[in-house]
Amino acid sequence: MSYLHSYLTAVGGLLAGLAAAAPLIVWQRRILLYQRRALADRARDRDRWYRLATRNETTDLPNRRALLTHLDATLSLGEPLGLVLVDLDRFKHVNDVHGHEHGNDLLTEVGRRLSAIGPPVVLAVHLSGDEFALAVHGDTADTAAAAHTAHRRISHRPYDIAGQQISLTASVGYAVAAPHMLSRDLLHAADQAMYLAKRASTGLHAHDPARDTPGPAARYRDLP
Template sequence: MTGQPGTDLLPDQLLRDFVEASDTLLCIVDGSGRLLFTNPALQRFTGRTEEELAGVHFWEVFVVPEHIALSQDAVARAMATGVAHPQEGDWLTGAGERRRVAMRNTVMVDGAGRPYAIGCIGLDVTDERRREAQLHLRAQTDLLTGIANRGALFDALRAQLEDGPGCALLFCDLDRFKDVNDEHGHAVGDALLAEMARRMSELAGPGDLVARFGGDEFVILCPGWERADLQTLADRVVEATREPFPGPRGPLEIGVSVGVAVGRPGDTADELITRADRAMYGEKTHPHRGAARARRAGDVY
C-alpha cells in the first residue's frame, strides 16, 4: 500500500519541485552580481531562458535604470558585511513593464563562514501597492467634492510646519449657503459645494492644496507664498464666489468670507487653523463686503 502522492520523494526532489512550481521570483547571484540561479517564475518575468540569464549581472536584466547604482552598492555591502536587508523596488519585465517587487535577501556563506553569494526571494506586490494607494487616496479625499478632506489637510500642514519652511492658509467660509440649502434642499446645496470646490481648485497654484474643512468651509494651503500673491488669491476667491451658481429655478448667489494666516516652522496645525479661522470670522462680521473683506485678512500676516 502506497502513501499520498509525493510522500516517497527525497528532500532534494521535493525542493526542486517546490522551486519549479513557486510563483515567487527566486534567484541567486554571486559576489559580483552575476546570476547563478533563476527559477521558472523569474524566467517568465524576464522573458529569458535559464541559459540566457546565467552569468549576466542581474541589474542588466530587471533592475530599473535609476536603481542600478543602488543595487550594485547593496551587493557590495552584503558581501562585505554578511548581512542583506529586505528591500522593495521597481523591476522591469521582459516587455518593459514596471512592477513593484518586495525582496527578502539572504547572504550565503561557505563552510568557513565567508560570503559567496546572495539569495533573493522576490514577491510581485504591484497590485497590492496600487490597492493600498487607492485606499489611502479615498481616505484623504472628500467624497462629495473630490478635493482633499480635513485629514489630508492636517497631514499636509504638519509636513509644512514640522518638517518644512512653513506655509500660508486661506480659510474660506461661504455666506448665505444655509439659506440656499434650506430653500432648495441638500442636493442643490451639495452641487453648489462641488462647484465651489472646482472653482477654488482652478484658482489655486500648482503647489497649493485645496481642502474641504467641513460643511461649507474650505481651505487653501499655500506652501510657497508672497504677501501680494495671498492677497490676489483671496480677492480672486471672493470674485469667483460672486459669480452665480446654477440652481433649479435660476442662478443662485452666495458670498464668501476669507481669512488669511501665515504659519512659521514650529507652529502647530491647530494654531494656524485657529488664526485663519479667527481672521475669517473678523471678515464675516465686518460691515463692508467684497474685496475689502479679503484685504482686511492681511491683518494676520
C-alpha cells in the same frame, strides 16, 4: 546498439520526468499568478483607503487631514506659507430652498473654482460642510492676493445648478505663518480672521497678531 539503447532510455527517463513535473510547474505558475493578483488587489485597496482617508467624499477635494499633513511638511522645511479659509455665506438657505443634492453640486462647483486658482495656491481643500481652505506657498502679499481671488471667484458669477441660477458670497480670512508656528496655530489664526470677516460682513479679513485677540476665539458658528 547498446549506445542507442542507453540513449533512448535516457530520453525516455527525461520525458517521464518532465511529464511528472508538468503538474507541479502548472501549480507553481498558478500560485505565482494568484500571488501577483493578491498583491495588486492589496495595492488597490491601500490606495482606495488612503484616498478615502484624505479626500472629502462630497467634492473629492483633499480634506482636513490632507491639509494638516501638507502644512506640517511645509512648516518643517521653513518655507513661506499662508492659509486662506473660505466659508460660504447662508449656505444653509441654499440647502433649504434647493435641496441637499443640489447643495452638494454647488459645493463641487465651488471646489472646482478654487482648485483652478493655481500658484501660489498649491492645495485647495474642502474642510467640511461649507468651509474650504487654500494653502499658499508665499508671503503676505501672495496670501492676500489668493484670498481676494478666492473671494472674487466664488461671488463674481452665479452658479448654474440643475438649470437654476444660484448666487453666492463668502467670508474669507487669511493668515501667514510666523517663525516656529505650528499647523494648528496657523489654522486657528486663519479661522479667527474668517470669523471676524463673517462678523463684520466685510467679506475679507487678514489676521493681524498685534490687533486680533490672542487665544481661543469664538467661532461665528458658535454664536447665538
